[in-house]
Amino acid sequence: MPQFSFLMNHVSKTYMSKNIKTEVLKDISLKIMEGEFICIMGSTGCGKSTLMRIISGIERCSSGEFYFFNTDASGRMPPSILSHLGVIFQSDNLLEWRTVYQNVKLPLEIFHQKRGLGKEIMSMLKLVGLQEYKNCYPKELSGGMRQRCAIARALVHQPDMLLLDQPFGALDAITRKALNQELLHIWRERKNTVVMVTNNINEALTLATRVIVLSPAPAEILADVQVPLTFEERTHDLLVNPKFLELRSRLDKLVRGSEAQDGGGTH
Amino acid sequence: MKATNKMTAVIAPVIAVILIVLVWEIAVKAAQIPEKLLPAPTVIFHALVKNFPSVISKDLVISLKSIAIGYAMAVPIGFVIAAVCSQFKLVVRAVTPVLIILMVTPMTTLVPIFKLFWGADTFLKLVVIVLQMAPVVALNSLTGFANPPKSNVDVMKAMGCGMWTTFFKVALPNALPQVFTGLKLGCILGTIASMVADMAVGQGGLGYRIMIYASFASTASAFATILVAAAVGVLLFQLVSAVERLLTAWN
């Protein structure tokens, strides 16, 4: 029986500022099985990034609980869990004073994984096609190369689960598609569980096995859509695949519909 | 293109200095300014050659020693103050104006008061130098440490890193350019402080020697000593800059 990688029960998040309560997440429950690729979608500002920051342990939730591999992580994220997670952010967040090689090395330093260090880093750099740039500083790289370096950094400690917060949002469309394909291949080869926030329907359908659509803030789960596309279908002529088109128009209505609702709700 | 740029960067200031010295020499000779008032560059140079081996060199050693010891004490003190304070937002706000006040206060003005307790001692010079250097090192480092890039801090948080790991992996390397601004200002202010302390405390040193020469109206020798003092400042500054270039190659 497949095991769950991640389980979230009734998680809410409320910010307090100047005595005004802002509810961002409302009663989110989510179960993610081992090896799934989940995309989380929703209109701008709906709280999907907040959800991601909570899952990756950067922020804490106000109420509710969540578990990684049966370990409770809703209070303080247990250190034993963190080394099983790889996180990629919206911007590449590279450390400017470290070379490409040293940036990729960072998680190994933090998690004290010294075995086969050099070999693992080089194989990661090869995976993302940056081996020739290992001694370059981030500012010498293009946006696409920087984000690939961030991907290598998130994978180097061989995490079981990848958490990606709109990782390709700042890249041009063509580079973005090339990296989508690359990520698809990496996922197929490494079989990690992936959770990714995106606002691009094509990207979600290229990658995800399941798409979760959030409502506008305070975010609730609006829909949970399975994506039954094969690897072959995802890599060839996806844009004219009838299954894809049907899913696309369904998701389009869900995401856009949630916006229209938002517009009506503010009056 | 680049090579010629480097050449002009070296040659242009050299030509400027030569021109100034030439004009000085000619003007002093032409206007027949008395040597006691403003000696010509050639006269100063003769005084330097005559007095350096026997007198000025000894004062140079004394000055260099006190600046070096002062620097070696002030930098860690300023650095640790900054590192600790930077971890607490409230403390950063509280400490910053205090450091600014300390930085702009000429510490040599405290010499007459300190003399009451310790007498005219070389230790007093050290106190003055450290008091002058430490705040400027601390202030610049603090500004750097207190504002690490949020995006990079998030990376560390996602890996569960604590306050000090985040400090050493992100805040410190990110702040190096600002830290070095503090170190460079520190060595300038420290050199000045040591000269003035020499004058106020005595016990040898370049500042003391300038004062002695001036009081005996050996203007040329005083100028020669000033020349040495200036060279000390420039060399220290260049030394720190060289270390900076080495450590912040990424910038």
Add this chain to the structure above:
Amino acid sequence: MQPIITLEHLGKQYITKRQTITALDDVNMRFYPGELVSIVGPSGCGKSTIIRMIDDIIKPSSGTITVNGTVYDNQKPISRDMIRRLGFIFQIPNLYPWLTVRQNVTLPLEIMELNDSAHGEYADQLLNMIHLSDYANSYPREISGGMSQRIGVIRGMVHQPDILMMDEPFGALDDETREQLNLELLNIWRETGMTIIFITHNVEEAVLLSQRVYVMASHPGRVTADIKIEFDGPRTLDLINDPKFAAYCNQLETMIGKIELDQIV
């Protein structure tokens, strides 16, 4: 119909110490009056270079550019009259922070000495068209990124050019804002009848906007296809779910082909 812009055998070489880089190789393009044509291709294919040549920002190494019957002379800068017929919109709006929104928009008029009231009214009309009349006296720091971008767009056309060149104007915006601005652009294009050359990486954007799309490849930069885009109905966001739209996107993506990782620059 005669083309308004003709590019013939256009080439551009950059000579460095070690090698000669061919940025563009034998590019031939035609743009007809009132057309909206997109150029898509990966980074480094030279698509931005082409419109910069048409706007006389960069000189070609070989080939000719003919705009409205005038052949660009490589030796002389193009005439002021010619410059007034051209508009150029950059990826970053680069608004001047010390000028109000309206002052930013009318800046080109001052520079081109078109200070008559008719042009001023046109500026207000454009502000109205993008729904930003209320912000005319605001400063750039008081408005959002999407708003700045719209201001940048109308600033590039306030002098009523015949030809508008847009260099990935919406590349830095999120998908929702971009789609909104695409619709506004279509609206502006219909009302003004300008010839628009639109540079983008985004295949969907190209299909939604254009009547024709040039596909380019890199190393060296060259044209690989010239595709007509035709829809029966009006261009709205509903098109995105039209099978024909998907077919065009798929065709363009196949034309661009798989970009190898080491080719991403």
